Every structure is written in structure tokens, then in C-alpha cells.
Amino acid sequence: MAALVVRLSCLGKRWVLACIDGGSRHGRGAAIGLTSRRKRGQSSVAQQPLIAVQKSRKGEREWAAVVGLEIHAQISSNSKLFSGSQVHFAAPPNSLVSFFDASLPGTLPVLNRRCVEAAVMTGLALNCRINKKSLFDRKHYFYADLPAGYQITQQRLPIAVNGCLAYSVSVGKKPSQVSTRTVRIKQIQLEQDSGKSLHDEPRSQTLIDLNRAGVGLLEVVLEPDMSCGEEAASAVRELQLILQALGTSQANMAEGQLRVDANISVHHPGEPLGVRTEVKNLNSARFLAKAIDFEIKRQIHELENGRKILNETRSFDDKLGCTMPMRDKEGKQDYRFMPEPNLPPLLLYDTASLPPGADPQQVINIDWIRERLPELPGKTREKLIQQYGMLPEHSFTLLNEVGLLEFFQNVIKETRAEPKKVTSWVLNIFLGFLKQQNLAVNESPVTPSALAELLNLLDRKAISSSAARQVFEELWRSKGKTPSQIVSEKKLELMQDQEALERVCHTVMEGHPQVGVEGRRKAMHFSAC
Amino acid sequence: MWARAVKLGLRSWVGWRRGFTSKADPQRSGRVTAEVIEHLERLALVDFGSQEAVARLEKAIAFADRLRAVDTDGVEPMESVLEDRCLYLRSDNVVEGNCAEELLQNAHRVVEEYFVAPPGNISLPKQDEQEPFSHI
Numbered sequence: 253m254a255a256l257v258v259r260l261s262c263l264g265k266r267w268v269l270a271c272i273d274g275g276s277r278h279g280r281g282a283a284i285g286l287t288s289r290r291k292r293g294q295s296s297v298a299q300q301p302l303i304a305v306q307k308s309r310k311g312e313r314e315w316a317a318v319v320g321l322e323i324h325a326q327i328s329s330n331s332k333l334f335s336g337s338q339v340h341f342a343a344p345p346n347s348l349v350s351f352f353d354a355s356l357p358g359t360l361p362v363l364n365r366r367c368v369e370a371a372v373m374t375g376l377a378l379n380c381r382i383n384k385k386s387l388f389d390r391k392h393y394f395y396a397d398l399p400a401g402y403q404i405t406q407q408r409l410p411i412a413v414n415g416c417l418a419y420s421v422s423v424g425k426k427p428s429q430v431s432t433r434t435v436r437i438k439q440i441q442l443e444q445d446s447g448k449s450l451h452d453e454p455r456s457q458t459l460i461d462l463n464r465a466g467v468g469l470l471e472v473v474l475e476p477d478m479s480c481g482e483e484a485a486s487a488v489r490e491l492q493l494i495l496q497a498l499g500t501s502q503a504n505m506a507e508g509q510l511r512v513d514a515n516i517s518v519h520h521p522g523e524p525l526g527v528r529t530e531v532k533n534l535n536s537a538r539f540l541a542k543a544i545d546f547e548i549k550r551q552i553h554e555l556e557n558g559r560k561i562l563n564e565t566r567s568f569d570d571k572l573g574c575t576m577p578m579r580d581k582e583g584k585q586d587y588r589f590m591p592e593p594n595l596p597p598l599l600l601y602d603t604a605s606l607p608p609g610a611d612p613q614q615v616i617n618i619d620w621i622r623e624r625l626p627e628l629p630g631k632t633r634e635k636l637i638q639q640y641g642m643l644p645e646h647s648f649t650l651l652n653e654v655g656l657l658e659f660f661q662n663v664i665k666e667t668r669a670e671p672k673k674v675t676s677w678v679l680n681i682f683l684g685f686l687k688q689q690n691l692a693v694n695e696s697p698v699t700p701s702a703l704a705e706l707l708n709l710l711d712r713k714a715i716s717s718s719a720a721r722q723v724f725e726e727l728w729r730s731k732g733k734t735p736s737q738i739v740s741e742k743k744l745e746l747m748q749d750q751e752a753l754e755r756v757c758h759t760v761m762e763g764h765p766q767v768g769v770e771g772r773r774k775a776m777h778f779s780a781c
Numbered sequence: 782m783w784a785r786a787v788k789l790g791l792r793s794w795v796g797w798r799r800g801f802t803s804k805a806d807p808q809r810s811g812r813v814t815a816e817v818i819e820h821l822e823r824l825a826l827v828d829f830g831s832q833e834a835v836a837r838l839e840k841a842i843a844f845a846d847r848l849r850a851v852d853t854d855g856v857e858p859m860e861s862v863l864e865d866r867c868l869y870l871r872s873d874n875v876v877e878g879n880c881a882e883e884l885l886q887n888a889h890r891v892v893e894e895y896f897v898a899p900p901g902n903i904s905l906p907k908q909d910e911q912e913p914f915s916h917i
Contacts, residue, residue, distance in 0.1 A: 330873045337878035345894040346884060350877035354884050366873035387860055394826065396898030408860075451900060459895035462884075586824055596863035614870055 316521045317548040318528075319484050319514055320476030323491060324469045325501040326445065326509040327370045333444055333468035334361030334404065341507055345461040353466040355400035360594050365616070367442060367468040368411070370500040372600065372621050374470055375412025375440050377494050377628055382618050384600050386411040388442075388592040393585060396460050397447035405471070407589050410441035411598065417474070418630065419490040420648060421483055427645045435487050436475040445469050470501065476515065480548065481541030488512055489537060493629040493651060505536050514544050517561070518551045526551070527561040531568055531575055543568035547575050632657070640664075640671035649679055655693030656683070662700035669707035677707060681721070685728055698727050706735040719744040813839055 329339055337350040352359035375382050387409040390402040415437035423431045447465035449458045472491065478484050492510060495501040503510040512535075517528035531547055534540045546568075551561050566575040601607070603619040633647035642650075650657045660678045667674060682703065686696060706727070710720045719739070726738045739745055818829055829835055881894055890897035 331871075331875050331877075336871070336874065336876035338875040344881065346881040346896070347894075348878045349881065349884055351880075351884075352877075354887075356884075356887075362871045363868060364873055365870035368870065392824070396896075449898070450895070453900070456900050457892075458898045458900050459892055460898050461895055586820070588824060591861055593861070593863075596861060596866040596868045598868050613872065614867065616870070 313520050315518050315552050317479050317516065317518050317551075318476045318525060319478040319480065319516050319544055319548075320528075321474040321478070321484055321488070322513045322515070323472045323474065323488065324443075324445075324511045324513075325374075325472065325491075325495055325503055327367050327468035327470055328499060328501050329364060329366045329370065329468055331364055331366075332466040333364050333367050333442065335359075335466055336362075337466070339467050340463075343463055345459075346463065348463040349465065353399075353462055361404060361592070363595065363598070364468060365613070368598065368600075368616055369621060370468070370498075371411045371440060371442050371470055372616065372618055373498050373625060374472070374495065374500050375415065376618070376622050376625060377498055378412070378415035378417055378437050378440070378472070380412035380415030380437060380440060382412050382600060383409060384602075384605070384618075385409065386441075386598045386600075388595045388598070389589050390592050391587045391589055393587060395446070395449075396458055397449045397462075397465065399447070399462065399465065403444050403446065404592050404595075405443035406441035408591070410439040411600075412440040413438070415440070417487060417491060417494075419483075419486045421486050428643060430645055430648070433477075433483060433487075435477040435483075438473040438475050440473075441471045443469050443471055476517075481544035484512075484514060484544050485537050485541040488540060489652065490629065497626055497629055497632075499626065508535065511535060512540055514540070514547070516544060516547045516551065518548060518555065526555070527563050529561060529563065529575075530565045532565055532578065533567055536570075539568055539570050542570075542573060543575060546573065550575065640675060642672070642675045646675055646679055649683070653683065653686075653693060659693050659696075659700050663704045663707070666701055666704035667707045667711070669704075669711040673711070674707060677703065681724060685724075697729075697731050698724070702727055702735060709735055709739060714746060715739055715744050716746055719746070813842070 326339075327333070331337060332339055332350075332353065335350040335352040337353055338348045340348055350359075352361065372382055386406055388404055389407040391405050391407065392402040394401055416434045417437055418432055418434045420430045420432055423429050445464050445467040447460055447462040449460055451458050474487065478487060488510075492503040492505075495503040495510075501509060505511075511533065514531045514534060515528045516531060517526040519526040529547065529551070531543050534543055547566070554561060562577075565578045567578050568575050600616050600618055603617060606615060606617055629651050633644070633651060636642055636647040636650065637644060650660055656678070659682075660674065663674055663678060664671060682696070682698065685698075686693065703724075706720060706723055709715050709723075710717065715723065722742065722744060723735050723738045726742070727733065727735060733741075813835060818835060821827065822829060829838070885891050885894060885896070888896045
């Protein structure tokens, strides 16, 4: 999944702001931007306005879209946030549920240390200020998968605030044209997950599985600094990589470990922000961008036709490719927040403020955690660029594809070939084959050792480039054979013997007397290479 | 005046126990309006049921309002009565769970180890949609 390769649809919007002339009316989308850009010969992407602008079909004033995100990431821990039952993806229904999770009377929440550490690590990685004192609250609403009738969250004073996340978007047709954006992080808070409901429409009932109820979540609230689906998807992808690098969440959207809700509104630049809608339960990166872009277009369409936008909650129907209002949302929800009476404030320390003689198990030292933060994706990319001289966009692709970086590093370890050659082979040929057959890196029939061996042969000039490609194709098709075996089987070795080569060329030329001097010269040149 | 009283009598309550709402009297402060009662009933799924209950609520609010007499200038608000306690941190070990059978015994209906609930949230009927009732 190379999310950063998404280019066209959002581009156009950005460029219109740079070339507002009322001249080109191509409707929304890529067509405007690229055409205008070509007309004006603009190649620099230096001044990028933060808001994207859409030109309307009727040639009215431009629209700007504003997108904010609320991301819920399931904390990677053994047990739940406030109870000792297990956190596990697939298990028999209601088997990972304690009395507290089922909200039986007489049970009390007990905070999981690992979840607090995960929140602090994530806050530090996202440049947040960690609140040394944070508080827990109850958020009340009724739903069958929330047995207590409230969710314990951190509304008043969350654990981390005011951070930022840097991500990259494509701003041109060429892969090298990427621009770094940042989105501000409003806050990160710890909260409980709810159970799972399975709707059984025919029998008019809902089946409830509480295995997920009480699992620790990190809610990361991103300020509305984004302006289209592509930016949102890139920001989410970068957050995913950071969470995975930290180990705080596996952030797998398909398994529901990362869920995104988007708040979207449109307005004319210079005017106040419009009414926003919330699009919930976006469970895949692909649908995230689609849903946001659809909702932006829908809102513009509604407003241009004189209708109003309702402050409502919508969900994305991926089959129809559109957002629809959700049932069950009666007007604005009143959550009746109140402090969680069973939990004292959460106090965190740093080296300076650590109480002497404190039980290490009972205190959390922010400095200690900061010193042990794993390497973040941004740093990894920097190192790749410096160490192997690769282009920035290559470093992005390497990190974006699951398992590709490890594959690349394993090949580098076992080969004498130049890093640039390895980069090119891994990103172009290897990745190309994977994408063609829709395989993940760990499903590849070619191992890093095999590719390393092949590149060694190429490096030694034992085979030519084109022969190497043939060998690669054969490696892909038939498991178990080594490159050397394939080379000898198919007789792809380059002839090293100069004299033998000359003899071959002479034979060829004699066989084709009609070939002129030019032809002979070329033949001799070929043999010398 | 009498017609108004009749109109008041026709307003109805949510829930199967019938009651009487007291319309907000703008002259007397501290009265809880019918709209607020309805809102509270939806949010908390409680049933005020009778004028007596509403009166009790109003008295409780008046009682709590006496706090306003205290001068709190320059005093930090207390966030929790537990503020001087230590929040205990539990190690991340699995020590509970695996009691599906026990938990499901609590359920009214069960389908293959799932709890059964009605579909979605059932909307409470709006006050106007109720049949009119006389007060108890």
C-alpha cells in the first residue's frame, strides 16, 4: 500500500488557488489543476496554501474544505485498560470478559500501567506536552455494547496535548515532488473501547460480544488543518507507522485496531467555517480518502443548490461510494460528563520530580520513557537517505510497504552490489512483481538471499541486466531454485572470454555479408562490452 | 386561566406511570421546566412520574445552591475527593476473564454465547405523541 502515491484528485484543488483567473472551467478535480499548471508553466511547489480550493461547475466562488480527524488506536497490551482480562483479536464470544467489563455491581476500575506508558510514548513521539496530572471522566450514553452506560475517558484533562504530526503528500506528477505538511495534535487521551454489536436484521435483534469492552484506546485528536482526503490518508498512514514503530499499537485498520472518524466542513475562503458533519467508522485507508472527498463534494453540491448542511453523523457505504446519514442519532448528544469518582488523578513524574524512595512499579518517569523511545519513521528515512544515498521518495516507499524495509535490509546484508542498485531492484522490479500479483512482502516467492545472490552475479558481471531480469522472473515462478542454478540451466552466463567473443562476432558477420561497415562496427563494439 | 390549567393537565409523561408536569413559572426561580424534565428523562432513562418527584428535584437543587454562599475567590477547584490518594498502577498481566458461562447466566436472552439486545436504540416517544392523562 503506497498511500503517498495518490496524486491527482487532490492536486487540482490546490493549484486553482494559485491560478485563479476565472478562465479555465473544467469542473472539479485533477483536470483543472494540471491544465492550469501546464499553461502557466509552474513547476515550483514552494508556496502551498494550507487549504485546498475547489472550483465549482457553475463558476461560482471557490470552496475550501476543512477536515479534522479523531483517531482511535487500540493499545497493544496484554490486558485491558481497567481490568485484567485479556486483549486478543479472535476469541470465543464473551470469553475475555471480567466482571468489571460486564459492569457487574461492586466492581472497580484498576488502571493498567502499560497503557499509561503507551500513552506517554505516543505523546512524546508526537511532540506533545505530557500533562503531569490528568483526570478520568465518565461519558454517558446508552447503547447495548456499553454495559455500564458510560465510557471512562479523559475529557477535562487528557494525558497529552498540543503536539504535531508531520506527513508527506505528493504535489506533482513526478514522484520526487513531495511536500511536507504538519497537522496539529489537539490531545491524546486514554479511554475504554466498547463491545461489539452484530446486527441481526431479519430477527430484529443485536448480538453483543463484550470481548472488546474495556480494551485500552488512545484517542488522538487532530486539529482541522487538513483539506482533502489525500492529506487525511497520508496523516493517518504516518501515524500508523509511528504507532507501529513505538509498539504502542499494531494500528491494523483491517482488524479494527485503528479507527478514524472525520469531521468535514466547507466554506468560502475568508468566510467563517461551515457546518460540519462527522463521518464515522472509516475502517480502511482507501475508503478514508474516498469518503472524505465524497463528503466534501456532497456538501459543496448541497450548498450550491441552496440547501443547508445538517450537523449530523454519517457513515460511508463503500459499495455505493457515498456517505449516508446514520440512524440512531437523535440531535446533539448530551454526554453528561462527570469526573470518574473511582479514580484519583493520574500523576506522572520526571527525573527531577520523582519522589525519593518511591516504588518504581507505582511511578512513571517521563524522562526515562523519553530516553528509551524507539527510532521513529522520520528518523529511519533520514538514515536510509544518508546511508544509502537514496531519494526521499524511495525512503517513503520502503517504509510504507509492510515488510519491505526488512526485506531491503536483508538483501543489503548479503550482497556486494551497490546500495543504489539494490534500491532500484527492490523498489522497481521486486515491488512491481508484488503489486502485479497483489502479494504482500511476506508472501513473496523470492527470498532476500535469492535476490542478493542474483545481484552479486550482476555485480560480478557474470550476467547481463536483461539476463538478470529473466532469472528474476524464473525465480518468481519456480521456488527452490537458486539464481546460479537458473543461470546455468538457461545458459545465461555472459561470455567472459574476449577471444571467443570475437570469434562469435566474426561468424555472425560472415554469415551476413550484406551488413555494412556500420553493422560490423556495432557488432565488434557489442562484443567488447 | 382555567383553560390554561386544563391544557397543563393534558400534558403527559413518558413511561407507563402517568404524572403531571409543572409548567415553568417564570416568576418563581428554581423551578425546573417541563422541557428539562423531558430531556433528563431521555438522557438518564429515569421516570419522574409525578409532580412530587419534580418538587423533590427542585428542593435538591435549592439545597445545593447554598454552596454559592461560600466565598471561593482564589481557591483552586477540587477535582476529586480522591485527590490526595495514589492511583494504583496494575501490571499488565492477564488475571481475569474466561467466565462466559457465568456472565451469560445474567442475560435474559442468549444466542450462542452472545448477549441479545433489541436492534439499535429504541427511540423514546416524544411527549406530544403521548395520550393525554389526568394527574394522579
